[in-house]
Amino acid sequence: MMTLQGKTAVITGSNSGIGLGIARELARAGADVVLNSFTDRAQDHELAAQIATEFGVSARYLAADMSKAQECRDLIKEAGACDILVNNAGIQHVSPVEDFPTESWDAIIAINLSSAFHTTAVAVPMMRAAGWGRVVNIASAHGLTASPFKSAYVAAKHGVVGLTKTVALETAEDPITCNAICPGYVLTPLVEAQIPDTMKKYDMSREDVIKKVMLERQPSREFATVEQLGGSTVFFCSDAAAQITGTTLSVDGGWTAL
Ligand code: NAD
Numbered sequence: 001m002m003t004l005q006g007k008t009a010v011i012t013g014s015n016s017g018i019g020l021g022i023a024r025e026l027a028r029a030g031a032d033v034v035l036n037s038f039t040d041r042a043q044d045h046e047l048a049a050q051i052a053t054e055f056g057v058s059a060r061y062l063a064a065d066m067s068k069a070q071e072c073r074d075l076i077k078e079a080g081a082c083d084i085l086v087n088n089a090g091i092q093h094v095s096p097v098e099d100f101p102t103e104s105w106d107a108i109i110a111i112n113l114s115s116a117f118h119t120t121a122v123a124v125p126m127m128r129a130a131g132w133g134r135v136v137n138i139a140s141a142h143g144l145t146a147s148p149f150k151s152a153y154v155a156a157k158h159g160v161v162g163l164t165k166t167v168a169l170e171t172a173e174d175p176i177t178c179n180a181i182c183p184g185y186v187l188t189p190l191v192e193a194q195i196p197d198t199m200k201k202y203d204m205s206r207e208d209v210i211k212k213v214m215l216e217r218q219p220s221r222e223f224a225t226v227e228q229l230g231g232s233t234v235f236f237c238s239d240a241a242a243q244i245t246g247t248t249l250s251v252d253g254g255w256t257a258l
Helices: 017-028 042-055 069-079 102-130 151-170 195-202 206-214 226-236
Strands: 008-011 032-037 059-063 084-087 133-138 176-183 248-251
Touching: 008 017, 008 069, 017 032, 017 042, 017 084, 017 133, 017 226, 032 042, 032 069, 042 059, 059 069, 069 102, 084 102, 102 133, 102 151, 102 176, 133 151, 133 226, 151 176, 176 226, 195 206, 226 248
Parallel strands: 008 032, 008 084, 032 059, 084 133, 133 176, 176 248
Antiparallel strands: none
């Protein structure tokens, strides 16, 4: 069903994983999409071309580094329209707090948290002018709970939930909503990258790391999928969600119910 026809969605960090899944589901619902990451390769632009062909929408890829304030702001300006903003770009680093490299802390706070501030600051006036807007922040179960060795990530994701509530209050009287989605584990390149170290650390097989370490936190014992996160984003953009603002939607197989 083409419910988002005529809307333009900007999805940060969307040349892979959850961001790409969200871009595809927004395009399936009829939105024009702007994909983004920090690279500028032929294959990045090809992803946008594939979405345009598959869903009959307009799709572009704009390179911008979400660790840089000005590039975050310029991305939204360059998009020209931003009815739907999905702040999704994110990285991870795992280390005890006493050994956590300062540059990893700074990069995680910049990409996972500050980028959402910069893009939102530019997008909200555009949404007000357009008379409609949706901000969807991809936080995490780690925006609501913690795990050891992920100090920067947990701090950034809790920050994203706080930013979500604040922007929701500032836009509450406008036809704009701002919400966060809190996924549990989703098998994307970000999670794949954590498997080899965890195998070494616990002397476990790949299968055991997935079952006994990762999905141990997730009562459903299943990964959430990028399509499910795309569907949750489309829901936040629907008329049914017009009075839902400043809240979180957990897509975590029951993790945060424990
Ligand atoms: P991913 O590594 O597949 O995707 C991350 C995206 O961010 C990629 O497109 C990458 O190119 C982009 N990115 C990284 N640095 C960037 C930068 N400096 N500028 C612009 N783009 C940049 O990982 P994912 O799992 O799809 O993660 C997407 C989001 O979902 C992240 O915010 C992550 O924290 C969150 N999340 C993931 C999981 C999970 O289990 N995979 C769970 C909860 C939350």
